[in-house]
Amino acid sequence: MENKFRILVCVKQVPDANALVYLNDGIPEYDEKTVYVINRYDEYALEEALQLKDCGLTSYIHAVSVGPHRVQKALRRSLEMGVDEAFCIQSDDDRLHNPYVIAQAITQFAQQNYDIIFTGVMSEDAMNQQTGQLIAAMLGYKHATGVTELSLNNTTITITRELDAQESQMYELPIPCVISVQSSIHKPRYPSLSNVLRARKQEIAIIKHDLITSTGKTKSYFTMPQKTTQCQFIEGSISQKVTELYTILHKNAVL
Amino acid sequence: MSILIIADVKNRTINPSTLEMLSAAKKIAKNNTMPIYILIPFGNIGGDSYCSSEFKTFILDLNIEQYSAHVLVKYISSVIREVNASYIIGMHTPFSIDYIPALSVSINAQCITQIHSLDVAERITVTRGSHAGKLDHHIVINDTPIILTVLPGSFEPYTITDVQTQHITTIHIPEVNKHIYCNFITKDMKDTSLDEADVIVGAGKGIGSRENLSLIYEFAKVFPHSAVAGSRIVCDYGWLPYSKQIGITGKSIAPKVYIACAISGSSQHVAGIKGAKTIIAINKDPCAPIFNVSHYAVVADIFEFIPQFIDFVQNNA
Numbered sequence: 001m002e003n004k005f006r007i008l009v010c011v012k013q014v015p016d017a018n019a020l021v022y023l024n025d026g027i028p029e030y031d032e033k034t035v036y037v038i039n040r041y042d043e044y045a046l047e048e049a050l051q052l053k054d055c056g057l058t059s060y061i062h063a064v065s066v067g068p069h070r071v072q073k074a075l076r077r078s079l080e081m082g083v084d085e086a087f088c089i090q091s092d093d094d095r096l097h098n099p100y101v102i103a104q105a106i107t108q109f110a111q112q113n114y115d116i117i118f119t120g121v122m123s124e125d126a127m128n129q130q131t132g133q134l135i136a137a138m139l140g141y142k143h144a145t146g147v148t149e150l151s152l153n154n155t156t157i158t159i160t161r162e163l164d165a166q167e168s169q170m171y172e173l174p175i176p177c178v179i180s181v182q183s184s185i186h187k188p189r190y191p192s193l194s195n196v197l198r199a200r201k202q203e204i205a206i207i208k209h210d211l212i213t214s215t216g217k218t219k220s221y222f223t224m225p226q227k228t229t230q231c232q233f234i235e236g237s238i239s240q241k242v243t244e245l246y247t248i249l250h251k252n253a254v255l
Numbered sequence: 256m257s258i259l260i261i262a263d264v265k266n267r268t269i270n271p272s273t274l275e276m277l278s279a280a281k282k283i284a285k286n287n288t289m290p291i292y293i294l295i296p297f298g299n300i301g302g303d304s305y306c307s308s309e310f311k312t313f314i315l316d317l318n319i320e321q322y323s324a325h326v327l328v329k330y331i332s333s334v335i336r337e338v339n340a341s342y343i344i345g346m347h348t349p350f351s352i353d354y355i356p357a358l359s360v361s362i363n364a365q366c367i368t369q370i371h372s373l374d375v376a377e378r379i380t381v382t383r384g385s386h387a388g389k390l391d392h393h394i395v396i397n398d399t400p401i402i403l404t405v406l407p408g409s410f411e412p413y414t415i416t417d418v419q420t421q422h423i424t425t426i427h428i429p430e431v432n433k434h435i436y437c438n439f440i441t442k443d444m445k446d447t448s449l450d451e452a453d454v455i456v457g458a459g460k461g462i463g464s465r466e467n468l469s470l471i472y473e474f475a476k477v478f479p480h481s482a483v484a485g486s487r488i489v490c491d492y493g494w495l496p497y498s499k500q501i502g503i504t505g506k507s508i509a510p511k512v513y514i515a516c517a518i519s520g521s522s523q524h525v526a527g528i529k530g531a532k533t534i535i536a537i538n539k540d541p542c543a544p545i546f547n548v549s550h551y552a553v554v555a556d557i558f559e560f561i562p563q564f565i566d567f568v569q570n571n572a
C-alpha cells in the first residue's frame with residue numbers, strides 16, 4: 001500500500017471514576033483532590049491509531065484536546081503512548097461544554113489537515129455521544145460511530161460498528177472520514193520507557209480559544225438525580241447489613 | 256411547527272421502543288396542536304404498521320442494507336424542512352446515534368442526547384444524566400428546532416390503535432445515493448445461562464482484577480439457580496467473555512434478583528437490567544448512580560461484605 005495517512009485523535013481529559021462531584025449553588029464542581037485521566041474511549045481511539053502507525057501506515061498522528069491548562073497532562077500521556085505531536089486548544093472555562101462548541105473548535109483546528117480523525121464513542125463525564133458526528137458533518141466528511149474493528153485500504157477504510165450483543169454492521173468509508181471508537185478487547189497500550197523519555201522533551205502546542213458556552217438557545221440547571229425506584233438503604237454495621245440482606249433474599253425466595 | 260419522530264432499528268426491523276418516542280411526542284404536543292410525523296428510514300424494516308389517522312408517516316425508499324449516515328442525514332433534513340419540524344426525536348441507541356446528531360449541522364439546530372425525562376410547563380424542560388451519571392442536567396428549551404435523543408425505556412410505549420396505510424408517503428431516493436452496501440453481521444448467541452438464572456450476580460470494574468472474580472463466583476454459588484455476568488469494562492478487560500455482558504450493547508436480563516457488585520450504574524448498563532424483579536446494589540460509593548435504580552442498597556466494600564455474607568449463609572443454611 002503506497003498511501004500513508006495523516007491522523008488526528010481527539011483526546012478529552014475527564015475526572016476519574018472515583019471523582020466526587022458536588023453542587024455549589026446549583027453549579028457542578030469537582031473537589032481539588034480530583035484526579036484527571038484520558039477519557040477511556042479516547043485511549044481506545046489512540047490505540048487504534050497507534051496500531052496503524054505500527055503497521056507503517058501513518059505519516060503522522062496528532063492528538064488534540066480542548067480544555068483548560070490541566071488537559072496538557074492527557075496530551076503528554078498521548079505522546080508517551082506514541083503520538084507524534086500534541087495540540088492543546090486552551091480555554092480557561094472549565095465547564096462541561098456544549099458538544100457543538102467543542103466540535104467547532106476541533107473542526108477549525110483540523111481543517112483539511114487529516115485523512116482520518118478518531119474520537120472516542122463518548123466522553124465519560126458529559127456522555128453526549130455526538131462530538132465525532134458533529135465534526136464530520138462540519139467538515140463534510142463521512143463518519144462511523146461505535147467502531148470496534150477497522151482495516152485500511154488505499155482510499156477507503158472498512159469498519160465494523162457495534163449495534164448490540166448480537167449484531168454489528170460492516171461497511172466501507174471513503175477517506176477522509178471521522179471514526180468514533182468503541183471500547184473493545186484491543187487493550188490500550190502502556191507507554192514504553194523510550195516513548196516516555198521522548199515525550200518528556202516534546203512541546204505541546206497551545207492554541208488559545210475562547211469557547212462560547214451559551215448557545216443562545218438553552219438555559220439549564222443541575223440537580224442530584226431522581227431515584228426511579230424507592231431504594232431502601234440497608235443500614236448498620238457490616239454484619240447487620242449481611243443479616244438484613246440475607247432476610248431480604250430469603251423473602252424473595254432465592255435463598 | 257410539528258414533531259418528527261425518527262424510527263429506530265433493531266435486528267433489521269423497527270425497534271418497538273419507537274413507540275416510546277410517540278409518548279414523548281404526545282407529551283410535547285399536549286398543550287398545542289402540533290402535528291406528529293413518523294419517519295421510517297428504510298422501506299424494508301416492517302414500518303407499514305407505524306401509521307394511523309393520528310399522524311402521517313414518511314418512509315424513505317432505501318433498504319436497510321444501503322445504510323449510510325450521510326444519505327440519511329441528507330433526506331431526513333429535507334423532511335424536517337418540509338414538515339417544518341420544531342422537535343426532532345430519535346432513539347438513543349447505537350444504531351440511531353450514528354446519524355441523528357449530524358442533522359444538527361444540516362438544519363442548524365442543537366442536539367441534546369440521552370434524554371430520560373421531559374417536563375412540559377410553559378416551556379419544555381428535558382433532563383439528561385451528566386457528570387458520569389452523578390448529576391441530572393435539566394435543559395430548558397427556549398428555541399426550536401431542536402433535536403432530542405431519548406434513552407430507551409424512559410417513556411411508556413404508545414399504542415397505535417387504528418393502523419391506516421393511506422397516511423404513508425414514500426420518499427423517493429435517487430439511484431446514485433443507493434450505491435452503498437452495508438453488511439449486517441449476526442453473532443450466534445449460544446450462551447443462555449443468563450436467561451435461565453433466578454439470581455444474576457454482576458461484577459463491575461471495582462472487582463479490580465480477573466483473580467478477584469473468584470469472589471463473585473463464590474457469592475453466586477450461594478444461590479441455587481445463579482449465574483455470573485458483568486459490566487462492559489469487565490468484558491473489555493477480558494475478565495469475562497462478551498457473552499456475559501449486561502447492557503445496551505450486551506444482554507438484557509430478567510432474573511428474580513440481580514445483584515450488582517462494584518458496578519457504577521451507567522445508563523448503558525442499566526438499560527439491560529430493567530427486567531430484573533429485584534435489583535440489589537453493593538457499592539462503596541453512597542452516591543453511585545446504580546442506587547437510583549435499585550430496590551436495595553448496600554453501601555460497603557465488596558471485599559469486606561461478600562466474604563461475610565458467604566460465611567453467614569454457610570453458617571445458617
Ligand SMILES: Cc1cc2nc3c(=O)[nH]c(=O)nc-3n(C[C@H](O)[C@H](O)[C@H](O)COP(=O)(O)OP(=O)(O)OC[C@H]3O[C@@H](n4cnc5c(N)ncnc54)[C@H](O)[C@@H]3O)c2cc1C
Nearest residue numbers: 459460461486487502503504505517518519524539556557
Ligand atoms: C455506546 C456505549 C455502549 C455501552 N454499552 C454498555 C453495556 O452494554 N454494558 C455496560 O455495562 N456498559 C456499557 N457501556 C459502558 C458504560 O458506559 C460504563 O463505562 C460501564 O458500564 C461502567 O462499568 P462499571 O460500572 O463496571 O465501572 P465503573 O463505572 O468504573 O464503576 C466501578 C464502580 O465500582 C465501585 N467500587 C470500586 N471498588 C469497590 C469496592 N471495593 N467495593 C464496592 N464498590 C466498589 C465504584 O464506586 C464504582 O461505582 C457502554 C458505553 C457506551 C458509550
Ligand SMILES: Nc1ncnc2c1ncn2[C@@H]1O[C@H](COP(=O)(O)O)[C@@H](O)[C@H]1O
Nearest residue numbers: 010011066119120122123128129130131
Ligand atoms: N474537550 C474535548 N477535547 C478533545 N476531544 C473531545 C472533547 N470533547 C469531546 N471530545 C471527543 O469527542 C468524543 C465524544 O465525546 P462526547 O460527544 O462528549 O460524548 C470523545 O471521546 C473525544 O474523542
